[in-house]
Amino acid sequence: MSKPLEELRDLLARTSGASRKALLTRLHELITSEETAEETATRIALYPLQTSVAKIGQDLKIFETLTKSGPKSLEELRILTKAHPTTLGRLLRYMVSVGLVHQAGTNQFESNNQCRNLAAPEASTILKHFFENGEPLFREIPAFLRNNEYQDVTDGNATVFQYTFKTKMGVYEWFSLHPEHGAAFFRYLALEQAVRRRWFDEYPIQRDTRSWDPEMPVFVDVGGNVGHYCALFKSKFPEVPGRVILQDLPSTIEHALQTTGVETMGHNFFEQQHIKGSKYYHLGWILHNWSDEKAKQILHQIKLAMTEESVLLINDRILPDSEVPASAASMDLVMLSACGGRERTMEEWNDLLSSVGLLVKECIPYDPEQCHGIISAVLG
Numbered sequence: 001m002s003k004p005l006e007e008l009r010d011l012l013a014r015t016s017g018a019s020r021k022a023l024l025t026r027l028h029e030l031i032t033s034e035e036t037a038e039e040t041a042t043r044i045a046l047y048p049l050q051t052s053v054a055k056i057g058q059d060l061k062i063f064e065t066l067t068k069s070g071p072k073s074l075e076e077l078r079i080l081t082k083a084h085p086t087t088l089g090r091l092l093r094y095m096v097s098v099g100l101v102h103q104a105g106t107n108q109f110e111s112n113n114q115c116r117n118l119a120a121p122e123a124s125t126i127l128k129h130f131f132e133n134g135e136p137l138f139r140e141i142p143a144f145l146r147n148n149e150y151q152d153v154t155d156g157n158a159t160v161f162q163y164t165f166k167t168k169m170g171v172y173e174w175f176s177l178h179p180e181h182g183a184a185f186f187r188y189l190a191l192e193q194a195v196r197r198r199w200f201d202e203y204p205i206q207r208d209t210r211s212w213d214p215e216m217p218v219f220v221d222v223g224g225n226v227g228h229y230c231a232l233f234k235s236k237f238p239e240v241p242g243r244v245i246l247q248d249l250p251s252t253i254e255h256a257l258q259t260t261g262v263e264t265m266g267h268n269f270f271e272q273q274h275i276k277g278s279k280y281y282h283l284g285w286i287l288h289n290w291s292d293e294k295a296k297q298i299l300h301q302i303k304l305a306m307t308e309e310s311v312l313l314i315n316d317r318i319l320p321d322s323e324v325p326a327s328a329a330s331m332d333l334v335m336l337s338a339c340g341g342r343e344r345t346m347e348e349w350n351d352l353l354s355s356v357g358l359l360v361k362e363c364i365p366y367d368p369e370q371c372h373g374i375i376s377a378v379l380g
Contacts, residue, residue: 021325021369048135050098055131056091057100058124063111066101067119071110122191129188132181137337140164144337153340154291160337171338193228196285198366199315199374200236208311209240209279217278218242222302223269223286225252231259245275269298273305281306284315289341292352299356303379311376312358317343318365318373328371343371353377 008027015023032040057063060081066072074092078085089107096103102112117123137160144160153159156170167174175182212218218240221229227246234244243263246256250266265275269286281302287295302312317328324332328343335341344352350360359380365373 018368048139049094050100051127051131051135053091053094053098054100054118055127057095058118058127062092062095062101063115063119066109066111067116071104071108074107074109077109125184125187125191129184132184134334136164137161137334141333141337153336154293156290156294156340159340161339192285195367195370195372196315197229197232198372199313199364200232202364202366203313203374203376205233205237205240205280209237209242212241212279214241216242217245217275219280219282220245220247220275220278221282221284222247222267222273222298224248224282224284226255227257227259227262227264229282229284230262231257234259234261242279245278247275269301270294271301273301276305277307278305278310280311280313282313282315286316287314287341287352288316288335288343289339291340291342295352296356299353299358303356303358306379308379311361311378314349314375314377316373316375317371318349318363318375319343319345319371321345321347325369325371349375354380 012020012023035043060083062077062081065077065080072080074085074089077083077092078088081088083091092101092103092109095101096109099112099114100118101115102110104110111119118127140160140163144163157168161171161174162168165174169177175185209218219230219233219242221227221233221244224230224246225248230244230246233240244261245263245265246253247265247267247269248256249268253264253266256264267274273281283298283302287298290298299312306312317331319328319332332343335343346363349363353360353375357380358377361376361378363373363375365371367373
């Protein structure tokens with residue numbers, strides 16, 4: 001390796017977080033700035049093939065084998081995978097060409113950084129979800145938007161999802177009837193929970209609830225699925241007084257976690273909010289699933305239940321006005337395609353909340369790399 005490349009590698013090793021992401025972005029821009037038109041088009045056009053072969057590599061446990069058991073020959077991998085040697089050899093040749101594994105010699109293969117990354121359980125979860133549930137949508141986005149004359153997608157029952165899977169059902173209903181797809185999706189959501197729960201470390205819950213009435217609701221998780229946030233609230237703040245309440249559709253509440261001190265309630269967030277005067281109402285990754293009009297309906301019902309002491313906590317993405325990270329910009333298009341939802345900038349959040357009479361009190365980014373943040377809003 002040349003000295004400039006060694007220095008660059010050392011620099012990457014010394015940086016972390018947002019600085020490392022920014023450096024990687026600049027390096028990618030530098031590389032692509034030297035491409036020809038043919039090279040750019042070919043690279044982009046063949047990305048789906050790389051995803052497919054990576055999925056095969058995970059299915060055959062090639063990445064896991066090379067990572068855990070060391071270098072292997074083609075024959076050893078053939079015995080382990082039971083794949084035909086010609087097909088396996090061609091797959092490995094492609095993996096080497098795009099850097100998914102390293103070729104140590106003729107028909108000899110070993111792990112590299114990408115191989116080790118793809119061997120990780122979280123990588124398998126991410127790849128399976130987007131391969132099973134994302135890629136079919138991505139292929140149909142051009143035709144769907146062209147047929148709809150590139151108008152905004154706001155109807156959750158008339159999105160790329162319905163167009164792709166030939167259904168009239170929404171995402172969650174469809175997943176309930178297609179368990180393999182649903183399992184991949186919910187495993188991915190569980191992985192995301194590890195990041196999306198970090199706001200508890202940033203927001204001053206204990207400070208703002210010291211004198212709270214223990215008979216009053218203190219935390220209502222609206223659309224809280226099976227109750228992960230409620231369970232975490234009780235675990236992290238056992239001394240905080242007040243009732244902790246999980247709300248979701250009755251069919252979801254049937255599967256709720258059994259957490260001591262957490263009440264459960266069947267509730268449709270488009271309908272009247274019956275829990276009045278809670279200190280906190282929490283919307284965890286709810287509003288990005290919905291268009292502005294639908295989001296206003298959800299917010300209006302919560303606002304009617306709030307008092308001057310209440311705070312609405314919106315746990316969601318907050319996009320910067322420019323230079324949005326690729327991962328966040330990608331998820332914005334995923335939301336458009338899957339459910340007619342959207343990721344929003346801070347200005348868009350302000351406009352949305354003020355339109356229903358709520359005022360942003362504070363915004364705390366807790367994962368700037370992914371644009372995750374917690375917005376607190378009060379009665380305007």
